[in-house]
Amino acid sequence: MNHGLGNLVATGPLHQIIIGLSLSSMVMAILIWVLEFSGWTISRRGFVRNNMNWDATTVALIAVSAAIYIAGRPIQFQLLPGVGGLNPTLSLAPILAVLFGLPGAIGVTFSMPIGDTLSGALTVGSAAGFLGHTFLTWIPYKLTREPDFKSAKAVFSFFLWAVVVGPVFHILVVAGWLDFTHLLPTAVAWSALVWILLVNHTLIPSLTAPILIQVLYPFLKARGIYWRDRFRANGTGVSAGFESRSINGLVEALPAQAADSTTSVVSPLATDFEVVVDDLRFRYPTASEDSLKGISFTVERGQFVGITGPSGAGKSTLALCLRGLIPHVCSGSLRGNVTVCGLNTRGVRPAQLGEKVGLVFQDPEAQIIGLTVEEDLAFGPANYEWPREKILANLSSLLDSVRLHGAEKRETFSLSGGQKQRVAIASALMMSPRLLIFDEPTSELDPAGKEEVFTIVRDLCNRLDVTIIMIEHAVEQLAEFADRIIFMDHGRIVADDTPRALFRNVDLFHRTEGERLPHVAELLFLLMKDGLISSDQFTPHEDEAVEVLSRLLQGSDV
DSSP states (O other), X not given: XXXXXXXXXXXXXXXXXXXXXXXXXXXXHHHHHHHHHTTEEEETTEEEEOOOOOOHHHHHHHHHHHHHHHHHTTOOEEEETTTEEEOGGGGHHHHHHHHHOHHHHHHHHHHHHHHHHHHTOOOTTHHHHHHHHHHHHHHHHHHOOOOOTTSHHHHHHHIIIIIIIHHHHHHHHHHHHHHHTTSSOHHHHTTHHHHHHHIIIIIHHHHHHHHHHHHHHHHHHHTTOSHHHHSOOOSSSTTTTTTOOOSTXXXXXXXXXXXXXXXXXXXXXXXXOSEEEEEEEEEOTTOSSOSEEEEEEEEOTTOEEEEEOSTTSSHHHHHHHHHTHHHHTSOSEEEEEEEETTEETTSSOHHHHTTTEEEEOSOGGGTOOOSBHHHHHHHHHHHTTOOXXXXXHXXXXXXXXXXXXXXXXXXXXXXXXXXXXXXXXXXXXTTOOSEEEEESTTTTSOHHHHHHHHHHHHHHHHXXXXXXXXXXXXXXXXXXXXXXXXXXXXXXXXXXXXXHHHTTOHHHHHHSTXXXXXXXXXXXXXXXXXXXXXXXXXXXXXXXXXXXXXXXHTTOOO
């Protein structure tokens, strides 16, 4: 090998500068991992939360990345005895980081000391491989664009950060450490070793990465595993990295499929409406068509809005969008905008909406966490670090409001279905939300339980000035309590009106499979059709319908 480069840096001030840069880079690599494992990361705005979600998928991606890298390391064509040679597996480092994000970077980087330990090759020099790999993985993860190689910018971004900049830092660390510790002669460290590292981490990736990424990227994206689809950009976290431009340019940091228009975190319509949904479209990763197809509506503060429609109409997907779980937790292709309580859900994490928006699911068992009622109610505010005194002060009054007075010490497993649902409502109310979303909260309750829940919700809406959006099939109760009802079918809004006007549209319900009219509305429609009552006497409300029928049976002129 030509030792020209090695001889150039072997002595003098240049050698000292390079060694200093190498040691500084190693310290930087250590600090990077200390930050990331502490829940922080570095962005253009300084230190921000990385929003790392340590779920089963994250752990699996770390394990898979590490296993692939460890398994491939023995495949080596020795060039420099005791140091290394050509190893095609090493080219996978930036690919795994670009596709899997931080889990891929962790798996690859930490596989170095693990692999050395398993093979009995752990030495002082192993520190260089470990810390050098930090830059091979972390830099591409943070700085490359989404690897859609149909875009020239995406190709340039990958080659710049993954094939040039990352390997340069890696070489600086590895060669500098082996030189500093005298494990290799200076001339060899900065000549033969550099050429080997350049081949492994620059030449081979430049040839293999475009092929592998074009195969793996669509496959992973379709299954929601691509990292930007799992950790959505929110302006402060992992996904934003160094690509976040500004609040108004947040779209630059979003995944390509979720960013079709520039959005700001605060909506100009925030002062007029509690909810603004504008041309919302969403498709799940494996779906062949959109679940939501151009949904648009607004909700004023303090309104009780019902949403109904047949199963599969997209109602629950809409609820996830309103709560901000789409796009930050549930992956897929999102277009359009959702603004709740003045905040655009694209630009804020679900946790940031937690004190403004509550969501109650149809199965209370899925939401109850505490062993006792008071533990369950305290869980949310405790995670927001509310003072203990404030939490205890709210407990009793909220339990009274949902008719569970004195139930603080009750074990949650001993409660009835209706009581559990009321605990779930109280838990959501503990955060003092401005908007409360219910996704079929009475579907598993008997008629008495349904009436109980609706009465409580209506009372909350009137007394606490909470805006209510309730997804329900219980049309009798919606007719009684809702200010207006939105009817959805096949991902679209097909009607949006007051209960009296909506349930007069009998053809709509007959045309739509899986949803029915309130029984009294169906009966009065038939009577109106036969000329027995006038259109002004039609009502979907049971008490009013009883009065109309009573007068009709008595032969009175109504």
